[in-house]
Amino acid sequence: MSERIETDILVIGGGLAGLTLTARLAADGADVTCVEAGEAPSEENADRDQRTTATLMPGIGTLQRTGAWPAIEPDAQRLHGMRIVDCGGTDRTPRDETTFDAAEMGDDAFGWNIQNGPTRLALARHLATKDTARLLAGTRIEHWVAREDAVLATLSDGTRVKARLLVGADGRGSVVRERSGIGLRKWGYAQKAIAARVEHTRPHEGVSIEMHHVGGPLTFAPLPGNRSGLVWMNADAEADRLAALGDTAFLAELNARSHGLYGEITAAAPRALWPATTQVATGLTATRTVLVAEAAHAFPPIGAQGFNLSLRDVETLAGLVAEADDPGSEALLSAYARKRTPDILARTAGVDILNRSVRTELRPVRDIRRAGLSLLGTAPPLRRLAMRIGMGR
Ligand SMILES: Cc1cc2nc3c(=O)[nH]c(=O)nc-3n(C[C@H](O)[C@H](O)[C@H](O)COP(=O)(O)OP(=O)(O)OC[C@H]3O[C@@H](n4cnc5c(N)ncnc54)[C@H](O)[C@@H]3O)c2cc1C
Known part of the structure; x- marks a missing residue:
């Protein structure tokens, strides 16, 4: 019989941003489930992502608040x-x-x-020590219904998840963005x-x-x-x-x-x-759904801005969730969009001009x-x- 999970927040995508968000929310005591289509980070695959990410001090604060920074x-x-x-x-x-x-x-x-591969590994290991957080790797979100009171999702391995908030941290080709009907300029x-x-x-x-x-x-x-x-x-x-x-x-x-x-x-x-x-989503929210990181915005790697902008999404969302009774409420979603949209649009335009x-x-x-x-x-x-x-x- 397929597994059933009831969780506060379902994060789709266990890249650098999704894992950071999951660990950051878990550090505040939320029950979080992260779904990653690829393999779980391991010693063997940590070297495959050749990217390193210059992460500025405000973003380092977010990584420190995950609890995984010492690793x-x-x-x-x-x-x-x-x-x-x-x-x-x-x-x-x-x-x-x-x-x-x-x-x-x-x-x-x-x-x-920071080095992308080792950082993902450190975050995944840290999550494994938490009772209220879990990483489900090698499976993807297949379909879901976002109702007024909850999101009901089915994963490709048959697992069913009921959550109060769905987060699209699933990168540039985000299915959460696409199937929530949120447009994209690219x-x-x-x-x-x-x-x-x-x-x-x-x-x-x-x-x-x-x-x-x-x-x-x-x-x-x-x-x-x-x-x-x-x-x-x-x-x-x-x-x-x-x-x-x-x-x-x-x-x-x-x-x-x-x-x-x-x-x-x-x-x-x-x-x-x-x-x-460069790509930027035309909205950041849908019913019980938010977008973070490259699912919402991505641009050329110049001026060390991409992941730093994503960490500000993470910190804003974590701050709002910590103060809310319901992490998927309409009020929380509107506050997230209101706080993040100006920064995202300004950075996207700034990096575009710099690159040109x-x-x-x-x-x-x-x-x-x-x-x-x-x-x-x-x-x-x-x-x-x-x-x-x-x-x-
Ligand atoms: C060459 C290069 C250098 C960079 N250097 C910097 C830098 O110095 N400073 C900086 O701030 N930024 C930098 N960036 C940007 C930074 O690397 C990215 O912002 C960051 O890695 C993106 O992470 P992400 O988690 O948003 O997306 P991704 O890494 O794309 O993660 C998305 C994850 O979602 C998973 N996924 C997709 N679909 C599904 C699904 N249906 N179900 C489940 N899982 C799914 C994918 O497998 C993937 O693991 C650089 C980018 C590049 C390309």
Whole structure:
């Protein structure tokens, strides 16, 4: 006979955002069930996601409140500084640069660069210690009815779940979004990002580097040791060409493009390609249903904003649930939409403009961007404002 579960909150999707939300809600005492279509995170698959995620201090607060942070931190690197280098000239060499130091804002660090695979594993292990939270992996939501008093769902393995709130944390292709009748605006840039972990001879000293090249930025975010997470964005054809290269040829191109800022880059693996697109849901709620993270908003990996925005969804939802008698009430859903919509729309527009200005081949735009960078280098109030905006404060 199929299992029946009655739970407060049913989270669909056990990616970085879904697992963080589940652990964050469980830490406040809610009964939460997370359903993940893929395998449960394990030692064996922790290395498969080559992405690292620069997570800023407000978001680290959310990870700390999950209770899993002590297990995440050993694989993460504290981020003290962010160096932006303009290479927008025709010869692609560094023309101008500025380094933001967390100490300028009176902080010890901007945040931490976490590794996606090990972080998901730490969150899943933490959930396994909780009586009121469970991760059901290798199964997906098949169909559901959202009634006025509850959501009744059936999973692909036959499990039936009754919940008071359904959360779509099921990523860009969210079925929760689609089947709840929430629309989507989506556009692309004919760009792709190559993600990998790299090893280099010079220490990073806890500083990330974002090099602005025509075609897209080349970004390194520090990891423990002489290692960094790489995100290298290029126009489609160039990204496909680079991704198809053998290891030696790829490293030669990467070393040439990074101008020795980390000494020699000696390894870059595993590598994967991610298409750069922006998408934003036309609403965040439906009956007893909310969307969080990439199910609601996604954009190109530039400026370390995507997961940080998602963590603000998580924190807002957790705060509202902690104060509500009914986590799926109409009042809670409206408050969530009201609090999250302006931030989501502003970040989506900001990242879209930033990405277009970095990748452009138009000389005047490149020169304006370079002038803006010089100004940021010399005007302390502007620098602090830019840092506060970047941090989502
Ligand atoms: C190259 C790259 C670099 C990035 N770097 C940064 C950074 O430095 N800083 C930053 O803030 N952000 C960054 N981001 C963004 C960040 O990685 C993402 O926001 C985050 O990983 C997304 O997580 P998610 O949980 O929303 O979505 P996903 O990771 O897509 O998770 C969704 C999950 O839902 C599951 N699922 C789907 N459908 C179903 C279903 N029907 N039933 C059950 N489960 C289902 C999927 O299996 C998946 O595990 C980067 C992104 C990329 C591509």
